[in-house]
Amino acid sequence: MSLDRPIVNARVVAHRGASSISPENTLESVREAVRLGCTWIETDVRLTADMKLVMIHDETVDRTSNGKGTVLGHTLEEIQKLDSGSWFSDAFAGAVAPSLDEYLDCILDSGANLQLEVKEVPGLELELVQRVAEVLRRKWPFGKRGLYISAFSERCLRHAAELLPDVPRCLARVAIPADPLKLQAETNFQILHFQDMPYNTKARYDMLKATGIEFAVATVADPARALELLSWGAQSVLSDDADLLDI
Numbered sequence: 001m002s003l004d005r006p007i008v009n010a011r012v013v014a015h016r017g018a019s020s021i022s023p024e025n026t027l028e029s030v031r032e033a034v035r036l037g038c039t040w041i042e043t044d045v046r047l048t049a050d051m052k053l054v055m056i057h058d059e060t061v062d063r064t065s066n067g068k069g070t071v072l073g074h075t076l077e078e079i080q081k082l083d084s085g086s087w088f089s090d091a092f093a094g095a096v097a098p099s100l101d102e103y104l105d106c107i108l109d110s111g112a113n114l115q116l117e118v119k120e121v122p123g124l125e126l127e128l129v130q131r132v133a134e135v136l137r138r139k140w141p142f143g144k145r146g147l148y149i150s151a152f153s154e155r156c157l158r159h160a161a162e163l164l165p166d167v168p169r170c171l172a173r174v175a176i177p178a179d180p181l182k183l184q185a186e187t188n189f190q191i192l193h194f195q196d197m198p199y200n201t202k203a204r205y206d207m208l209k210a211t212g213i214e215f216a217v218a219t220v221a222d223p224a225r226a227l228e229l230l231s232w233g234a235q236s237v238l239s240d241d242a243d244l245l246d247i
Contacts, residue, residue, distance in 0.1 A: 006214050006235040007148060007168050007191060011245055012226070013115055014038040015219050016057060018242040023088040024064065025055040026095045027106045033242040034110040040146065041107065042115040042238055045100050047128050052076040053100035053135065057119065063087070065097065072121060100132065104139045113146030115170070118160070120153040129159035136164065154187050161188055170216075176204040180211050193238070196220055202232065209233030220244070 017029025018036060025043050033041050044057040054076055061067040061074065065082040076099060085095025098106070107114050116136075118128055132149070140147060149160045150170035157169045170191035177183045180192060192208070192215040194200060200217075208215060209232065218238035220226045226237045226244055237244075 003168060003190060007146070008040055008113075008115075008214070008216065008236045009146070010038070010040045010113075011230060011236055012038065012242070013040040013042050013216065013236050013238045014242040015042050015238040015240050017041055017043065018240075020240040020242075023085045023092050023095050024240075025057060025097065025103075026084060026092070027098055027102065028085070028092060028095055030103070030106045030110055030112065034112055036243040038112065038242045040113045040115060040236070042117065042150075043103060044117045044119050045103075045128075045132060046071045046119045047121060047124055047131070048076045048079060049073055050075040050077075051127060051131065053131055054079055055098050055100065055103050059119075061097075100135050101139065104135065108139070108141070108145070115148055115150055117150045117172070118153070118156050120151060120156050125153055125155045126159050129156055129163055133160075133163040136167070142166065148191060150191070150193060157187060157189060176200050176208050180208050180213050184211075184213060190214065191216065193218055196225070196229065196237075205229075205232040205234075 014033035016024035018032035022029040022032045043055055045053050046056050048054050056071050060070050065084045067082040080096050084097045085092030148168035148170055150172055151157050152172045160169055168190040171187050171189040172193045174195050176194055192213055196217050214235050216236040217229045217234050220237040220239050223244055
C-alpha cells in the first residue's frame with residue numbers, strides 16, 4: 001500500500017461529528033462539524049439484528065435514543081423509528097440514527113473525509129467488515145476522498161486488510177504500546193490511536209514519535225492540551241469540539 005503521509009491532513013478530527021453541540025453520529029452532527037470547518041469526521045458503525053449497518057457508538061440504544069436494549073437486538077427499521085435527538089436537546093427532536101448508506105451520502109455531499117470505526121461483536125467480525133466493505137465499494141470514491149477504517153479489534157482489521165487492502169487501517173488502543181513497531185508488524189496498521197491518559201507519558205510519546213508511525217490522541221477537550229500533543233508528534237487529535245483549534 002502506497003500512501004501519502006500523513007494520512008490525516010488535519011489537526012482536529014470531529015469525534016462522532018460535532019458531538020459537543022449536536023447528537024453524536026447523526027447527519028446533523030456531520031453538517032455541524034463541516035459548518036465549523038472540520039474536514040475529517042470520525043464515526044461508529046454497528047450491526048443490527050437484521051445484519052444491516054447503523055451509526056451508533058454504544059452496544060445499546062439507551063443513551064442516545066428514547067429506546068431500550070441492544071443495537072444487535074433491534075432491526076434497522078426499529079432503530080430508525082426511535083428519537084435519537086431529544087436526549088441531546090429538544091432542538092434535535094426526531095433526529096434518526098442513520099444507516100451507513102445514509103451517512104456516507106451526507107459525508108460525500110459535505111465534502112468531508114471519514115474515519116470509520118467498526119464496532120465489533122465477538123463472533124460477527126467477518127460479517128460486520130464484509131457488509132461495510134460492500135457498502136464502501138458501492139459508494140466511496142476511493143482515491144478521491146480521505147478514508148480509513150479503525151477498530152479496537154485486531155480481527156476486524158485483518159478482515160479489512162483482506163477485503164479493502166487499499167484502505168488505510170487504524171488500530172485503537174488505550175495506552176501507547178511498549179513496542180509500537182512490533183505491534184504494527186503483527187497487526188499491519190498504518191495509524192495508531194490511543195487515549196489522552198496520564199500513563200501515556202512524554203517519554204512514551206517521544207518513543208512513539210521516533211518510530212515514524214502516524215498517531216492520533218482521543219478525546220481532547222482543551223485547546224492547550226491539543227497543541228501540546230501535536231507538538232509531541234501527534235498528527236491529529238480527536239475532539240467533540242469540532243472547532244477546538246478554530247479550524
